[in-house]
Amino acid sequence: MDKQAVRHTLDHLAAVLTLKGEQARRVRAVQHAARRELLTTGRSSALEELREQVPPGLVEMLRIPGLGVAKVRQIHESLAIESLAGLEAAAADGRLAALPRFGTKTVETVRRGIAALRQAGGPRLFHHAQDEIEAVRSALAALEGVLRVEIAGAVRRRSEIIGSLDLVAVHAGDAAREALVRRLGRASGVTEIAGREGAVTLRFASGTVVDVLLTTPDRFGLDWIRATGSAAHVATLVARARETGVSLDGTFGDEASVYRALRLAWVPPELREGNGELEAAAGGTLPRLVAQGDLRGFLHCHSNYSDGTVTIAEWAAACRAAGYEWVGITDHSKSAAYSGGLATEDVTHQHAEIDEVNDGAHGFRVLKGVEADILADGTLDYGAAVLARFDFVIGSIHSRFGMSEAEMTRRVLTAMDDPHFTILGHPTGRLLLQREPYAIDLDQVLAKAAARGIAVEVNADPHRLDLDWRLVRRARELGVTLSIGADAHSTAGLSNVAVGLGIARKGWLEAAQVLNTRDVDGFLSFARRRAA
Known part of the structure; x- marks a missing residue:
């Protein structure tokens, strides 16, 4: 350096x-x-x-x-x-x-x-890009002459890092296009407009830059696919059209009609990366991707017993209102002094408070969890006697990121031998655009997770999104159970789940492969199986 x-x-x-x-x-x-x-x-x-x-x-x-x-x-x-x-x-x-x-x-x-x-441009985190593009989409949708505006590109594919912002705007026909372009240039906040054939780039006073593909109702389906899919997905689609003799010059009012003409099932946007999704669509083997409605439990949240701002009762009320059947409270363990980790003597007080909330929460359950630090030697914070008092344990690394790959792998594998270990939290330690993943042999870790019945987390904090979606798919292929963990420190963190769900879907996950889709008894059965 x-x-x-x-x-x-x-x-x-x-x-x-x-x-x-x-x-x-x-x-x-x-x-x-x-x-x-x-x-x-x-x-x-x-x-x-x-x-x-x-x-x-x-x-x-x-x-x-x-x-x-x-x-x-x-x-x-x-x-x-x-x-x-x-x-x-x-x-x-x-x-x-x-x-x-x-x-x-x-x-x-x-x-x-x-x-x-x-x-300044450059990559941005998904949740920032989503907020930016949705604000523009709503504004453009209100313009005269705009029939429909949809989000496209990497945001629609739910990528973790976003380069460009893309929209598709539908107008009545070629005669209406010039008038629409003039209105776009005069839209609120637009400071600059640049045009090219069939598209415009809008620059706003807020700094946002958006590429808008202009299309007509009869071409919308094909153009939305082209504006959404990765270059590899679109190229493979075009090649299939050529090989099967299907002309893409016809009328395609929606996406399904394009895939249908090519004898393919409709491909969810998250999968359009050119990684075998068209082969699966042709063979009828696309997964039924996990959806928000499949999730029954809310996992990985911190209360005011560590570095959260929310009481146990407030978490229960918020999660119940959001449609969940149970919530797993997971405050930091005692070694996490920087975040007010839960002292051993405070575990009793917290569990008594959870029992009190459960007594009054008919039809809803608060579970006693913890995010225990995986210490440098691979042991879990607290020790067996205290860990046994929790319903489940998330084991996570929060220190000593500079270990060699062999040392870090041994550290995690050792921790996974602990019978109380339920879920491996944010498995690579990455912070998007801030910190690279630590060195670790994830093939070994995922293989052991599958063999030992340990879940691996898809951490839904928008700054983490860890496990990476490519590794989520690898974990799926190995038979690993995944959990979607909000890593929330306030009730505003409930929205993290939607971001993490996008990563789970990009990793081809189905509901049965996600731990949060189980009812409370099913989740506890999973957690207790190893401790028995």
Whole structure:
């Protein structure tokens, strides 16, 4: 790592430490130790572990020019905002301007900063891209002459990282196209419009840039497929049309008519990656993908017993209102001091509170879970006597990310020998656009999970989405049971499940392969099978 990269990393380390509330002396000491490690290994274990301790959305907010660490801390502590979307909403509704030492000037700085981040382009996380594109879709759908507007591209395929934003807009016919293009250029917030044959690119004052494919009702089905599928999916589809003598110049009012003409089953958008989905569509072997309505339990959530903001009763009420039959509370274990991990003596108090909530929650169940740290030697935090008191255990790594592949693999495999181990949490430790996965032999881990009856998590935190969808499919092929874990720290995290569900679907998962689709007795049976 060159000197400039080292300096940038040390500055970022200092910012995150300060965001966490560390004193200047502590910041300097950590920087000094990190400098030696960076020059020797090219990585900072301190920074990697800090990223477990600070909400990723706050780190994103540090990228806004002129905002600074102090103001990000103030925003977080005063308004409980942990995301760019939340920050933008607070700037719009007046909450930000009402903070001490903020006002309209700072709010305008925030707005310009968010716009600058968008204008800079580059990849963005799925949930940010989804919010951006949905706002544009709704605005364009209200324009005169627009019959229909649909999301396409990587957002529709539920990819974890999004490059471009794509829409398909339907107009009445060629005669209406020129008038529509003029209206698009005059649409609210549009600062620039560039056209090419059959499509336009819109640039908004917010920084959002969107490619809009213009089509007619009789061509909508084919054009939506072309605008949605990966290059490999579309190329394979076109090749099949050529091989079977099917002309794609006809009328295709919906997607199903295109696939039907090619003697294929309709392919769900999440699968359109060119990874064998058309062969499965031809052979009738496409999976019936898991859907929100299949999920009966809500897993991986933190309460105010560790680093969550929600009480046990509030989690029960929120999950019940969202249509779930049970919720598994999983606070951090005692070694996670940075997140107020659950001390051994507090386990009794928490379990008594859960029992009290269950006594009054007829037809709903709160389960006693824990997210136990997998320690460096592969043992689970607490030990057998305490772990046996929980209904289930998620084992996760939150430290020592710099281990070699052999060491990390041995660490996880050792933990999986513990009979209380139910679910492997965020299995590769990645933070999208912030931290690469740690080195680990996942083939060994997945094989052992399948053999031992341990579930592997699809962590639905939009900053993680870990397990990667490609590995989800590999786990499916090996017979591993998967769970969708929200990793939620407030009831706002209920929305994480929809994002994680997209990754599960991209991995070809069916309901029977997902642990959360079981009723409470079925889930407990799975958890207790190894401990028996």
